[in-house]
Amino acid sequence: YKSQHYKAHSVVLNGTSSQSKLQNGGAERPGRFTFSSEPNVEDIRRMQAQFTDERDWNQFHQPRNLLLAMVGEVGEVAELFQWRGDVAEGLPGWTESEREHLAHELSDVLIYLVELAEKCHVDLPQAVLRKMALNRLKYPASKVHGSAKKYTEYKD
Numbered sequence: 548y549k550s551q552h553y554k555a556h557s558v559v560l561n562g563t564s565s566q567s568k569l570q571n572g573g574a575e576r577p578g579r580f581t582f583s584s585e586p587n588v589e590d591i592r593r594m595q596a597q598f599t600d601e602r603d604w605n606q607f608h609q610p611r612n613l614l615l616a617m618v619g620e621v622g623e624v625a626e627l628f629q630w631r632g633d634v635a636e637g638l639p640g641w642t643e644s645e646r647e648h649l650a651h652e653l654s655d656v657l658i659y660l661v662e663l664a665e666k667c668h669v670d671l672p673q674a675v676l677r678k679m680a681l682n683r684l685k686y687p688a689s690k691v692h693g694s695a696k697k698y699t700e701y702k703d
């Protein structure tokens with residue numbers, strides 16, 4: 548069952564990557580930034596659960612409180628970009644300290660998002676697979692290539 552389970556997922560994942568391969572002639576975009584594979588989302592959920600358990604903070608971590616905490620952290624990310632005008636990929640001109648500050652704030656957003664999903668009983672990694680499958684159906688690559696129109700703007 549485990550390997551069947553895994554295969555079903557890799558079909559979905561390969562669906563994404565082979566589509567992007569078709570769009571760039573089979574090569575990954577050179578210089579594309581990638582993440583480490585660890586910790587995964589379940590690792591993050593477990594580490595945050597341990598952090599809150601050790602402090603007896605679960606009593607405060609209901610869904611609405613986690614949502615508000617997450618939105619607050621999104622605001623802190625926004626502050627880092629405020630008044631800077633457009634910022635190019637890779638954040639040229641940002642200091643190491645500014646980059647580390649951003650890494651901290653983005654992590655706060657992710658930590659609260661993962662705990663919010665946990666407390667709402669949303670299996671986030673699997674939900675992302677389902678949502679990306681829907682996105683691919685809504686925006687067929689052949690139809691929308693190179694255009695950022697919303698799906699309601701496409702005529703058939």
Ligand SMILES: Nc1ccn([C@H]2C[C@H](O)[C@@H](COP(=O)(O)OP(=O)(O)OP(=O)(O)O)O2)c(=O)n1
Pocket residue numbers: 599604607623654655658659
């Ligand atoms: N009740 C709390 C308070 C904090 N945290 C954890 C999750 C976040 O990753 C981080 C948030 O900490 P702060 O609220 O102190 O926020 P910042 O780290 O952004 O500090 P500041 O608001 O001073 O910039 O700590 C938590 O899980 N539950």
